[in-house]
Amino acid sequence: MKHFNFLLLAFCTLSLTVQGQQKNSPAKIDASKIIRMSNSVIDLSNDAVQTISSYRSVVSTAEDNVTRLKSNPNQPAFFVNYKLYVPNQRKNAEYEQSSKLAPAFDEKAGLVSAMNSANADMAGMVKATEVLSNYFSNKEYQSDTDFSRYPALRDSVVSVIGRAYDSWRTASQLAAVAGDKAELLLLKDSRIAEFVIPMKTDLIALKAVLVKIGDQQSDLTLLSTDLETLKASVDKNKDISGKDIKKLSDLYYKEVYETFYRKCSQSVETSAKLVEILKGGEKDETRLSSFFNNARSTYSDAVDQYNTFVSQ
Numbered sequence: 001m002k003h004f005n006f007l008l009l010a011f012c013t014l015s016l017t018v019q020g021q022q023k024n025s026p027a028k029i030d031a032s033k034i035i036r037m038s039n040s041v042i043d044l045s046n047d048a049v050q051t052i053s054s055y056r057s058v059v060s061t062a063e064d065n066v067t068r069l070k071s072n073p074n075q076p077a078f079f080v081n082y083k084l085y086v087p088n089q090r091k092n093a094e095y096e097q098s099s100k101l102a103p104a105f106d107e108k109a110g111l112v113s114a115m116n117s118a119n120a121d122m123a124g125m126v127k128a129t130e131v132l133s134n135y136f137s138n139k140e141y142q143s144d145t146d147f148s149r150y151p152a153l154r155d156s157v158v159s160v161i162g163r164a165y166d167s168w169r170t171a172s173q174l175a176a177v178a179g180d181k182a183e184l185l186l187l188k189d190s191r192i193a194e195f196v197i198p199m200k201t202d203l204i205a206l207k208a209v210l211v212k213i214g215d216q217q218s219d220l221t222l223l224s225t226d227l228e229t230l231k232a233s234v235d236k237n238k239d240i241s242g243k244d245i246k247k248l249s250d251l252y253y254k255e256v257y258e259t260f261y262r263k264c265s266q267s268v269e270t271s272a273k274l275v276e277i278l279k280g281g282e283k284d285e286t287r288l289s290s291f292f293n294n295a296r297s298t299y300s301d302a303v304d305q306y307n308t309f310v311s312q
Contacts, residue, residue: 030103031182037098038179044091045172052165054084055125059157065136066147077136082129085122107178114171121164128156180204192247198237199306202264205230206299209271220279227272234264249312260305267298
């Protein structure tokens with residue numbers, strides 16, 4: 001099964017908006033703090049996954065160097081840029097502050113551990129890539145005439161890239177689970193709960209499906225079942241006729257609700273098609289990526305509509 005990168009999206013609007021609609025009970029204040037920590041982790045994770053992708057390109061540059069130098073050892077090597085990652089001090093400070101303020105919750109210890117691993121792996125990725133870079137910049141390859149040292153240097157970078165991705169994946173998924181639980185608590189007493197709780201529940205399920213599609217270990221048959229269940233839920237919840245639209249602050253939000261579910265339906269439909277072609281053993285990475293990017297894009301559109309809806 002092809003491995004896809006899925007960026008988890010932080011629901012920054014919700015934590016502020018819904019809290020403003022409700023009484024600040026201790027439980028809801030704690031939930032808001034958990035959401036803040038969750039969002040800070042996911043924000044860092046989304047940046048990190050993009051950076052990791054850039055380091056994969058750096059490995060490709062190194063591979064190109066070896067190919068070129070084997071054919072003509074006298075030509076200059078391309079620079080292998082190991083300086084692509086610079087920790088975001090502002091976002092890291094937000095994570096540190098929000099993690100101190102957040103109360104104990106089920107996922108917190110695992111989340112902090114995963115974040116520590118992720119940050120260590122990012123530093124390790126830079127260090128390993130610097131060693132690979134020096135192999136070319138310092139012309140160490142000239143004394144390594146058969147390039148026998150190169151595979152170990154390359155594999156070291158590839159290995160730590162994989163570890164970094166896995167660490168961020170674990171951290172973002174734990175953050176998402178914790179944030180989703182906290183958001184559902186905040187939504188429970190909202191005046192528009194009959195709208196937003198089904199929206200949020202379906203969005204959680206859709207996100208889970210996309211994450212599973214990106215996991216090479218996922219069972220495609222079970223994924224098909226998950227998608228059938230999700231489609232049934234979306235088809236049921238998109239019907240606004242039984243809901244009290246007088247609770248909406250403006251009829252504009254009826255349109256937002258309907259657009260949200262249209263985007264969810266599109267993402268579910270595309271995801272189902274992708275799972276079916278994966279079951280068929282499709283190897284065309286361009287086609288597979290096109291389907292996944294389409295499903296991810298419409299999911300992102302649904303998130304935007306959701307955040308707009310809860311902002312009323």
